[in-house]
Amino acid sequence: MRTERIAAILLAAGTSSRFGEGDKLMADLRGKPVVQHTMETVASMAFAELIAVARPIGQAPVIHRKLERRGYSILINERPEEGISGSIVRAVEHVMPIRHVRGILICLADMPDVPQTHYNRLCLAAADIRSVVASTDGFSSSPPAFIGRKHFGELLTLRGDQGARALLSRGIQIETHSALLRDIDTPEDLMNGQSALDGG
Template structure:
């Protein structure tokens, strides 16, 4: 059951995992699944369409990308997350969705209920994000109104500029889900 037929998921997974020490996308979770594959399974379970941004030289199959997930290649991925995000939004802009859930490839611990709740609150004019214990988490859902601006992002700040420029559009949802804050910056975070 998908959270909303009106929201598409874009998973960002083109980084170099420098703090992790190796390619964390291929790192194995206790159940044997790769970190990226687990995140994509979560996204597919909750959104009608899922796309993942990878580097131009990545082998999607080796990273565990399931069939049915659209692969978007970012040739400028090494220049920062802004470039990856811009590349993904540019490809998906023609799709008929009211919002896009921007997910990080190292966050498979988000509860399905949280994703459904966020998607149900998405709208073309909103920027929706989860709050847990007062902290803003992921994913961030950007209404269609912001997609054109997101296509101009550069550098390593992701969508920070869009968020800062449109504070009036923020719609924070309190969730009882530490998974919205949990990512895997080190191998110890996988257990």
């Protein structure tokens, strides 16, 4: 499916509970904040909509400014402690009335090393509004992932921190190197990610 028919959803409302002090999305990774890597890669593509779900501006003012400068519409998750599902529900509610959007690409702000080529592969593998296309390291399904409009109703029922994992496990699996799908949850993850990765 062409990216012009897809809304990119950047989930950036996490509480950084395992990271210790500070906001993991604002931690420096190879010269810029973690969130900026994902934000810029996604914004460089021709999506129908750029949407980010973030914490209230008082909790993440710099992230809000960066998102606005890159052209994202920002939705607020007032209760990020309830897990990733709340952010997905808010994004789907926003996208549903936009009729030209045939599906969403869910991207995680704490996955800074996913290259544009992988996002493109996910979109190209989506045939129509019934499609579900997940990333995999060969073992488990994960975001980034495409979910077609036909499944929006199911997404609206999500609760907790499992997100759309069950739905993704039933979809097409696009395999890539596990290092590209690594997310930043702890200071150790950040240290491990400091060396630049080659795209794949």
